[in-house]
Amino acid sequence: MSQDPLILPRRRLLAGGALAGASLALPGALREALAQTPLTLGVIYVGPRSDFGYNQAQAQAAAAVKKLPGVKVVEEENVPETAAVQKTMEAMINQDKAGLIFATSFGYFDPHMLKMAEKYPNVRFAHCGGMWTAGKHPKNAASYFGYIDECQYLAGIVAGYTSKTKKLGFIAAKPIPQVLRNINAFELGAKSVDPSITTRVIFTGEWSMPVKEAEAANSLIDQGVDVLTCHVDSPKVVIETAEKRGIFSSGYHASQAALAPKGYLTGAEWDWSTPYAAFIKAAQTGAPMPNLLRGGLKEGYVKMSPYGPAVSAAAKTKADAIKAEMLKGGFVIFKGPLKDNKGNTVIAAGTSLDQFNPELEKMNYLVEGVIGTIPG
Amino acid sequence: MNTLAATATPVLPPASPAPPLAVRLRGIADALLPALAALVITVLLFSAAVGLAGFNPLEVWGLIVMGGFGDAFAWQNTLQRAAPLILTGLAVALPAQAGRVIIGAEGALVLGGLAAAALGLVLSAQAPPLVVWPLMALAGMLTGGIWIGLVGWLREKREVNETIASLLMSFIAIALFNQMVETVLRDPASLNKPSTQPLTERFLLPAMPGLDVHWGLGVGIVVAIVCWAVVKLTPLGLALRVAGGNPRTALGVGLPVTWLTIGACAAGGACAGLAGAVEVAAVHGAANASLIAGYGYSGILIAFAARFSPAGVVPVAILVGGIAASGSLLQRRLGLPDASVTVLLGFAFVALIGCETLRNRNFWSKRRG
Numbered sequence: 001m002s003q004d005p006l007i008l009p010r011r012r013l014l015a016g017g018a019l020a021g022a023s024l025a026l027p028g029a030l031r032e033a034l035a036q037t038p039l040t041l042g043v044i045y046v047g048p049r050s051d052f053g054y055n056q057a058q059a060q061a062a063a064a065v066k067k068l069p070g071v072k073v074v075e076e077e078n079v080p081e082t083a084a085v086q087k088t089m090e091a092m093i094n095q096d097k098a099g100l101i102f103a104t105s106f107g108y109f110d111p112h113m114l115k116m117a118e119k120y121p122n123v124r125f126a127h128c129g130g131m132w133t134a135g136k137h138p139k140n141a142a143s144y145f146g147y148i149d150e151c152q153y154l155a156g157i158v159a160g161y162t163s164k165t166k167k168l169g170f171i172a173a174k175p176i177p178q179v180l181r182n183i184n185a186f187e188l189g190a191k192s193v194d195p196s197i198t199t200r201v202i203f204t205g206e207w208s209m210p211v212k213e214a215e216a217a218n219s220l221i222d223q224g225v226d227v228l229t230c231h232v233d234s235p236k237v238v239i240e241t242a243e244k245r246g247i248f249s250s251g252y253h254a255s256q257a258a259l260a261p262k263g264y265l266t267g268a269e270w271d272w273s274t275p276y277a278a279f280i281k282a283a284q285t286g287a288p289m290p291n292l293l294r295g296g297l298k299e300g301y302v303k304m305s306p307y308g309p310a311v312s313a314a315a316k317t318k319a320d321a322i323k324a325e326m327l328k329g330g331f332v333i334f335k336g337p338l339k340d341n342k343g344n345t346v347i348a349a350g351t352s353l354d355q356f357n358p359e360l361e362k363m364n365y366l367v368e369g370v371i372g373t374i375p376g
Numbered sequence: 377m378n379t380l381a382a383t384a385t386p387v388l389p390p391a392s393p394a395p396p397l398a399v400r401l402r403g404i405a406d407a408l409l410p411a412l413a414a415l416v417i418t419v420l421l422f423s424a425a426v427g428l429a430g431f432n433p434l435e436v437w438g439l440i441v442m443g444g445f446g447d448a449f450a451w452q453n454t455l456q457r458a459a460p461l462i463l464t465g466l467a468v469a470l471p472a473q474a475g476r477v478i479i480g481a482e483g484a485l486v487l488g489g490l491a492a493a494a495l496g497l498v499l500s501a502q503a504p505p506l507v508v509w510p511l512m513a514l515a516g517m518l519t520g521g522i523w524i525g526l527v528g529w530l531r532e533k534r535e536v537n538e539t540i541a542s543l544l545m546s547f548i549a550i551a552l553f554n555q556m557v558e559t560v561l562r563d564p565a566s567l568n569k570p571s572t573q574p575l576t577e578r579f580l581l582p583a584m585p586g587l588d589v590h591w592g593l594g595v596g597i598v599v600a601i602v603c604w605a606v607v608k609l610t611p612l613g614l615a616l617r618v619a620g621g622n623p624r625t626a627l628g629v630g631l632p633v634t635w636l637t638i639g640a641c642a643a644g645g646a647c648a649g650l651a652g653a654v655e656v657a658a659v660h661g662a663a664n665a666s667l668i669a670g671y672g673y674s675g676i677l678i679a680f681a682a683r684f685s686p687a688g689v690v691p692v693a694i695l696v697g698g699i700a701a702s703g704s705l706l707q708r709r710l711g712l713p714d715a716s717v718t719v720l721l722g723f724a725f726v727a728l729i730g731c732e733t734l735r736n737r738n739f740w741s742k743r744r745g
Binding site: 042048074075076077078079080081082083084086087088090091092094095096106107110111129174176177178205361362375 | 443449452453456457459460551554558567568569570574590655658659660661664665666669670700701704705707708709711713714
């Protein structure tokens, strides 16, 4: 992407950026070339950028694309999903001249980002989630999302090889389809190693509730769980508690390897720099906004944390083999016959739901082998 | 009193027959001095903090003024952020008139919002917006009023500390809210973000005319003025202040202290519930977890900083809204962390309370006590 003919000359010009101030004294043509304003991105986070989790994964992508030629990044953290985020978007547009906004929290989409996208048709808006619908939502808005359950499946394989008690633990925020899909993929990965492995799940009810997450972690460890993973905004407390109690952990969102040098096995991470770069390229070349970007390992939207020291060679071989299949395309995680943990068949024998199947986005069950219930 | 004053006159120092204007000016200065002192202390402390962090304090203050109050956009930004805070500030300031410290407005806000969203959905099928909006507001006020009224009742009838009770009740309210939004009242289409069914476009409160700020601001200012008038100008307000200032005297002169207190708590809760209803009708169009945004807790700071004056809540809320808007600009321009404006508000809060304490010790004025 760096060889883009439209971008390369601009980079050269920008290399002498200090000259820009003197541009008024330059001949017309050159002045015009210099006047090409670089693209300013506004990136908005719902929590702190250094949360070792959801927001950090987005901030890592922002930091990566900052290095692209002609790209300037302005960021704001801890922006609540209220009228405040609308004003933050407007401030980025009015005060910083942002041309592309990344609204990274799920709750920013409706009504906040949609309202701003209608108000500012010349600004592009990208939202993390899968909500953009053709015909219903503005053309200058978009969704990007990744199939991170692929990584959770691989993490499940590694956990399955590592666990001695055959009991895995999963601390989850809310029983929504995205979270259930991760829990199920993790258990299915582990079960592919040993069908007797179970995953105990605790829902905390909140995206960020460190006290409850620590309580849940301790409770699961007391029940004999020896590998712990999670789906909350910041896995920090869960991973730290696991390390302190001397069990293994598997990360989520971003890498938490630094928090658990002994017990960190691997982790399911986002690689948002892929969709960020795609949106930037479209904006810089004037191409239409790509409205729906999504992908898994193959497309480079998600990645695995490097294996930790406790991962066995056998685990690595098996996980790498499945990963190779995923990278080739065609590996199916959710296929029949599949039962939920109440004994009902949820996917009939002979049915395979590939990653793009919309059926998976309505997931409302926990698969057989997961110990826990969906509250409500 | 008259005899006392008459006998005292001859022994007063010669400066005492000062012209009334000077006395009045001195009174104003006395009232403003603690606030000014607090401002100076805050500016010094925060400048030192950002200076130590390696930023130029002048640049930071420039951005704070620009981001919050620098131009028309900055003002709209500020006022929009201030809008919900006026009502949550009142939610703390009103019970304070009766001497009660309520810190659980957040719970009343979310339940008020939930009630408004539920009622709005039911009514929107059969009534026009101009009928639905007031009823949504009423539903919010009633729910919030009952919730905090209950805290007042616990205090008066069961001697449960209202501060702790309101906080715990707030946790219960939020749990109840989540439970309802995620089960009974959940819109089945809200897959990954449990939410009540959204109101249709027609039922969303528009922006105030000529402003890009929703009606929460107008409603908040009107309610604040009404509350101020009731507290300062009516017999009810006087009774309330007597009950809050000296319950024993109030009982002695036959005031219904119990009901005044419960009523003040309920009125505060109604303000918080109204804030929730406005958030639903003007911003979210539905009740969901985004409603739990901490406005109720910000209201505590605002009411304390306004010295529990219902009218004072308005400028303080605008100041806090402005600092939030500046925080946004500071992050984007200087990469300062979000916590920096929290630090600023913390300094301001502590300085203000500290200076108020000094006032009561007659540090600023020798005329009192």
